[in-house]
Amino acid sequence: MFIYVLRRILYTVPIAIGVSLVCFALIHLAPGDPLSAIIPEGASPEMIAQIRTAYGFDRPLPVQYLKWLGHVVTGDFGTSIMTRRPVLSEVLPAIANTLTLAAAAVTFGFLLGCAFGVVSGYVAGTPTDRAVTAVSITGVSIPHYWLGMVLIVVFAVNLNLLPATGMGEGGSGSFGFGWDSLQYLILPALTLSVIPAGIIARSVRGTVAEVRKQDYMQTLYAKGLPGRRVFVHVVKNALPAVLAVMGLQLAQLLGGSILVETVFSWPGTGFLLNNAIFTRDLPMLQGTILVLAMFFVLINLLVDILQTAVDPRIKRA
Amino acid sequence: MISLKRRTLARSVLAASCLVLMTGVSPSVWAQGKPGTLRVAMTAADIPLTTGQPSQGGEGIRFMGITAYDGLTRWDLSRSDKPPVIIPALAESWSVGEADKKVWTFKLRQGAKFHDGSEFTADAVVFNFNKLLRKDTPEFDPAQAAQGSLWSGTLASWRKIDTYTVEITTKTVDAVLPYALANLFMSSPARWEEVGKDWGKFAEKPSGTGPWMIESFKPRERAELVRNTNHWDKARIPKSERLILLPMPDANTRSAALLSGQVDFVEAPPPDVIPRLRQQKMQIITNVYPHNWPYQLSHLEDSPFKDIRVRKAANLAIDRDGLVKLLGGMAIAAKGHIDPGHPWYGKPAEPLRYDPEAAKKLLKEAGYGPDKPVKVKVIISPSGSGQMQPLPMNEFIKENFRDVGIDMEFEVLDWEALRTRRRLGAFAPENKGRHGVNNSFAYWDPDIGLIGTAASFMPVPFGFNWGGYKNEKADILARKAKETFDTKEQDKLLAELHEVILADHMWIWAVHDLNPRALRPNVKGFVQAQSWFQDLTPVTVE
Numbered sequence: 001m002f003i004y005v006l007r008r009i010l011y012t013v014p015i016a017i018g019v020s021l022v023c024f025a026l027i028h029l030a031p032g033d034p035l036s037a038i039i040p041e042g043a044s045p046e047m048i049a050q051i052r053t054a055y056g057f058d059r060p061l062p063v064q065y066l067k068w069l070g071h072v073v074t075g076d077f078g079t080s081i082m083t084r085r086p087v088l089s090e091v092l093p094a095i096a097n098t099l100t101l102a103a104a105a106v107t108f109g110f111l112l113g114c115a116f117g118v119v120s121g122y123v124a125g126t127p128t129d130r131a132v133t134a135v136s137i138t139g140v141s142i143p144h145y146w147l148g149m150v151l152i153v154v155f156a157v158n159l160n161l162l163p164a165t166g167m168g169e170g171g172s173g174s175f176g177f178g179w180d181s182l183q184y185l186i187l188p189a190l191t192l193s194v195i196p197a198g199i200i201a202r203s204v205r206g207t208v209a210e211v212r213k214q215d216y217m218q219t220l221y222a223k224g225l226p227g228r229r230v231f232v233h234v235v236k237n238a239l240p241a242v243l244a245v246m247g248l249q250l251a252q253l254l255g256g257s258i259l260v261e262t263v264f265s266w267p268g269t270g271f272l273l274n275n276a277i278f279t280r281d282l283p284m285l286q287g288t289i290l291v292l293a294m295f296f297v298l299i300n301l302l303v304d305i306l307q308t309a310v311d312p313r314i315k316r317a
Numbered sequence: 318m319i320s321l322k323r324r325t326l327a328r329s330v331l332a333a334s335c336l337v338l339m340t341g342v343s344p345s346v347w348a349q350g351k352p353g354t355l356r357v358a359m360t361a362a363d364i365p366l367t368t369g370q371p372s373q374g375g376e377g378i379r380f381m382g383i384t385a386y387d388g389l390t391r392w393d394l395s396r397s398d399k400p401p402v403i404i405p406a407l408a409e410s411w412s413v414g415e416a417d418k419k420v421w422t423f424k425l426r427q428g429a430k431f432h433d434g435s436e437f438t439a440d441a442v443v444f445n446f447n448k449l450l451r452k453d454t455p456e457f458d459p460a461q462a463a464q465g466s467l468w469s470g471t472l473a474s475w476r477k478i479d480t481y482t483v484e485i486t487t488k489t490v491d492a493v494l495p496y497a498l499a500n501l502f503m504s505s506p507a508r509w510e511e512v513g514k515d516w517g518k519f520a521e522k523p524s525g526t527g528p529w530m531i532e533s534f535k536p537r538e539r540a541e542l543v544r545n546t547n548h549w550d551k552a553r554i555p556k557s558e559r560l561i562l563l564p565m566p567d568a569n570t571r572s573a574a575l576l577s578g579q580v581d582f583v584e585a586p587p588p589d590v591i592p593r594l595r596q597q598k599m600q601i602i603t604n605v606y607p608h609n610w611p612y613q614l615s616h617l618e619d620s621p622f623k624d625i626r627v628r629k630a631a632n633l634a635i636d637r638d639g640l641v642k643l644l645g646g647m648a649i650a651a652k653g654h655i656d657p658g659h660p661w662y663g664k665p666a667e668p669l670r671y672d673p674e675a676a677k678k679l680l681k682e683a684g685y686g687p688d689k690p691v692k693v694k695v696i697i698s699p700s701g702s703g704q705m706q707p708l709p710m711n712e713f714i715k716e717n718f719r720d721v722g723i724d725m726e727f728e729v730l731d732w733e734a735l736r737t738r739r740r741l742g743a744f745a746p747e748n749k750g751r752h753g754v755n756n757s758f759a760y761w762d763p764d765i766g767l768i769g770t771a772a773s774f775m776p777v778p779f780g781f782n783w784g785g786y787k788n789e790k791a792d793i794l795a796r797k798a799k800e801t802f803d804t805k806e807q808d809k810l811l812a813e814l815h816e817v818i819l820a821d822h823m824w825i826w827a828v829h830d831l832n833p834r835a836l837r838p839n840v841k842g843f844v845q846a847q848s849w850f851q852d853l854t855p856v857t858v859e
Contacts, residue, residue: 045778048778082363082366082372083363083366083536084366084368084460084516084517084520085517085520085536090536094537149569149573152569152570152573152577153573156573156574156576156577156579157573157576157577160577160578163577163579164570164573164574164576164577164579165563165565165570165573165574165579166538166539166563166574166579167538169539262362262566262567262570263567263569263570264570265563265564265565265566265567265570265574267535267536267537267538271362271537272537274362274566275362275363275537275566277731278362278566278700278731278732278733279362279363279733280733280734
């Protein structure tokens with residue numbers, strides 16, 4: 001197990017380098033001048049040249065990359081062009097906000113997805129299964145943006161039960177678990193949970209149906225185990241697959257919630273990225289993408305290790 | 318017994334839900350605004366820079382410039398029935414040298430204080446111009462310099478004459494200086510010293526002389542400002558105790574926040590939501606302001622728009638009333654570059670009109686026809702400050718053009734990429750083969766609105782003449798306006814300049830935005846000035 005974990009950790013090093021390279025290259029390949037946001041109106045060609053030199057944009061790309069990477073490994077992600085604050089001091093609170101939102105969404109998604117998946121898996125092939133499958137597919141297909149607006153219209157505008165946007169007066173610095181804070185979390189988390197719920201439901205349904213066909217299930221029934229004990233065995237055997245799906249969903253929610261965070265003005269990484277894209281805040285964009293990508297890599301690593309711990313057959317393979 | 322209780326509880330919950338559904342009564346505390354606190358949803362995605370010279374263009378000035386800071390001059394935003402004029406602010410008066418028209422003397426207001434209690438003097442003015450333009454001084458701040466560069470470029474030197482007198486010298490004779498100074502904001506030198514001469518720390522603890530004081534802010538979440546009861550202008554001490562600014566870039570979200578009672582005042586609600594807002598008794602306030610939605614044209618050799626007949630045909634081809642309808646009435650059809658109520662509109666011989674048959678005739682004269690349409694390519698963006706609803710608007714005009722024989726192709730770029738291409742000019746290699754750029758335009762001061770756009774001596778990046786437009790009459794009038802210090806005389810020259818560029822169809826103009834704002838019924842006292850800037854000091858929440 002130790003060797004496996006060590007090997008798995010070592011694998012992440014080239015992945016991290018690749019991620020940083022892609023992240024750097026993507027920004028420089030995008031159309032338009034990355035420095036457009038800070039080149040003032042009416043700037044003379046001399047001034048533009050000065051700005052390019054100040055930001056190191058006059059150097060060859062490989063040199064720029066190595067210099068940027070050198071700073072990044074020491075924790076210096078640069079300074080935001082728009083806010084003049086260190087990028088990391090902006091990204092870290094945003095990640096905390098997004099993690100809060102993603103964790104709530106995955107929890108909702110897990111509970112809904114497991115419930116739907118287990119029901120569907122147990123009654124595979126029946127009209128109930130087909131109905132649950134249809135609901136799951138609908139969940140996966142609904143655009144986040146649209147669903148968010150519908151929930152806002154219904155619960156915030158029409159029913160006036162929940163706030164439409166933001167994190168409340170306390171904001172990210174003092175987000176708590178009292179109703180004052182949680183009420184702001186419900187609608188965006190519910191919006192984000194629909195896709196994980198659908199995917200988890202499909203995954204659980206397949207696994208449960210598969211597990212229930214296994215020979216050892218017949219043995220458990222033959223031994224006279226009551227239905228609820230058999231159910232525990234089914235869930236235990238289906239768990240590794242669900243964990244993998246959850247890990248991926250959590251990672252995707254970290255970076256994939258741009259529209260939902262914008263719709264709900266939730267100050268997380270999606271909102272930050274959206275803002276950085278529109279204002280061409282290059283250091284902020286690079287820093288946020290890199291940190292998110294590294295989170296993705298780390299979460300995959302953790303899920304792999306966790307899966308191995310839960311299911312020893314994976315390690316042997 | 319237990320089951321009965323459960324049933325009773327379930328019925329109670331159901332009944333309560335139905336009641337809420339039927340009456341729309343809010344059970345939440347958050348939905349209630351506090352009297353005396355004005356909550357504003359901005360279109361910006363972040364809080365503008367708080368150091369004095371704000372980021373985010375006109376919106377930054379509106380919410381973080383004229384709220385917490387003052388300039389030497391300011392716009393009079395107290396009326397909605399006529400375009401605002403420049404009036405004294407931290408400078409009580411000014412004069413131009415008789416012998417040398419480049420030398421200005423500003424008499425400063427006595428008794429004005431920064432929020433930290435320090436006094437506003439000539440030293441503060443010198444400090445603030447240094448922060449924008451003197452790289453060799455410790456107070457120079459590149460971030461503020463970049464944000465203020467549009468208005469500070471004319472300044473050559475400045476010096477203190479005495480505690481309340483400052484002398485400013487411009488690079489060339491520049492009668493437009495008082496307009497520019499309304500956009501340059503004074504930060505407290507004492508606070509800058511106090512925080513260790515660090516603009517980053519100053520941003521956390523800002524100090525200006527404005528009617529509001531920045532109490533706290535969280536990036537991308539909110540800024541809270543409280544009223545400055547010691548403001549030098551007693552008439553502008555805010556009527557509300559507190560101003561909360563919330564970044565909400567999504568237009569539908571802003572409307573939902575208003576409808577659900579989370580905010581009191583939203584900027585730019587989308588046109589299709591306005592009927593719903595009206596139905597809910599929200600106040601929809603609109604006004605014309607110095608804004609137009611044009612195609613800035615290339616006048617280079619390879620551009621079909623070099624031929625005035627094509628330019629004129631394009632302007633005749635646009636069904637502006639239809640476009641206004643598409644926008645839910647939140648715009649007015651352009652009659653020219655400037656709106657008719659503005660002193661620079663003048664008396665154009667032929668205001669813009671819709672006449673597709675005349676357009677076809679002109680194109681025929683120019684050698685085009687059904688088998689040989691005019692082929693043009695323009696740069697557009699899907700969004701951006703002042704761009705209104707660019708995609709449906711462009712599609713609408715494309716149809717209009719097709720009807721008369723102009724085949725318009727789009728190059729869609731994100732907003733910042735479009736701005737970069739606009740700054741480069743039509744003659745840049747990147748813009749080869751592009752015959753126009755759809756960049757909304759302001760005419761809030763003479764330089765931006767008319768002189769810098771029409772004069773051939775002000776090409777990009779020094780001015781806004783993107784397409785290499787050249788007209789001798791326009792050049793003469795632009796130069797004269799730049800050197801005329803009498804405002805009325807200057808207005809007359811600018812009106813003449815407008816008549817010239819309109820007769821020459823310098824650009825293609827579509828509409829002027831009406832800049833809607835939606836306010837909850839209990840918000841009182843807001844007067845929407847014909848300006849990019851607005852004064853929130855008289856606004857109250859009852």
